[in-house]
Amino acid sequence: MLETPKALPKTVSRSEWLAARKALLDQEKQLTRERDALNEARRRLPMVKLDKDYVFDGPDAKASLLDLFDGRRQLIVYHFMYDPDWEKACSGCTGFVDDLPVLKGLHERDTSLAVIARAPQAKLKAYAQAKGWDIPLYSSFGGDFNYDFQATTDEKVAPSEYNYRPRAEHIANNEPWFADGEHHGISVFLREGDEIFHTYSTYARGVEPVVPVLHYLDLTPLGRQGA
Structure with missing residues (x-):
């Protein structure tokens, strides 16, 4: 901060x-x-072919990761922090969705964007309605997606790593908030036919380039003011 x-x-x-x-x-x-x-x-990073079929609960029906491409070649996933036990989602992630740009520009360039959280779909749908959002939120509840892409860390489920650092390193650095629980981030996927490849993920401050309000504030004398 x-x-x-x-x-x-x-x-x-x-x-x-x-x-x-x-x-x-x-x-x-x-x-x-x-x-x-x-x-x-x-853009020159190597990529990894996915060998798992991920299925999410959408607002209206189940959806595979392939479905989230919506026929386009690229997919950007925003990992939205919303623990199943929370009453409401992370305020920072909420601000991200509030400030999402018009998706038309992405769609015109063969790219889709999906927002995925671990909270059950009923909570996501109620939260989206309360916020007046028209973008669909997808739930990964009960699946491996969040754990596989560092959006949720829990040693009882899988070895914990966030932002490419193991849990022990976060504890040693006095950053317990990175050691366990829900995290925000972005993952990018490329589709070749029905095959899906993971090309990139970024977390913590690595997400800042896609948060417009921070860049506006960076132009001002008072800066981010704790944002």
Whole structure:
């Protein structure tokens, strides 16, 4: 979490501001070039063919992971934090869905997006209705999906690993919230015919690039203000 700056920027003349702004622009351009290189490296990651059939409870019917592609070649899954025992979902994940962009742009580029949580479908449907969402939420309750993709960690079910670090490392780093329970993240899949390949997953702050409100706030003097 990034803290709010304790002091406002100093006030200077327009010419001093312009010199500082141009210096910052050089840093921004360098970051853009580095981000382009990182995105290219991400696209070159090897992929893993899935050997498991995952089935989810949808708002109206059961759906396989293949169904979630909706005929498109790519699928982005947002791992939505909602434990079956919770009365309501994670506030951060709720904000993510609130701010989801129009999906038309993804669909036009052969890409679908699905939101999956471990809470039972009845809870998901009630929560979506209360929030006024029209995007379907899918439940992985009773299945392996969350555990296989680090969205739920429970040593009683499977060896715990989140953000590519084992449970013991999170405990040693005084980060018990990463050691057990529900977690947010994004996983990406590619379809070749009826075969599905896992290409990428990211967690924790790795999800920030798809959270628009954070990037808007990063442009301001007060920053994220604890977000």
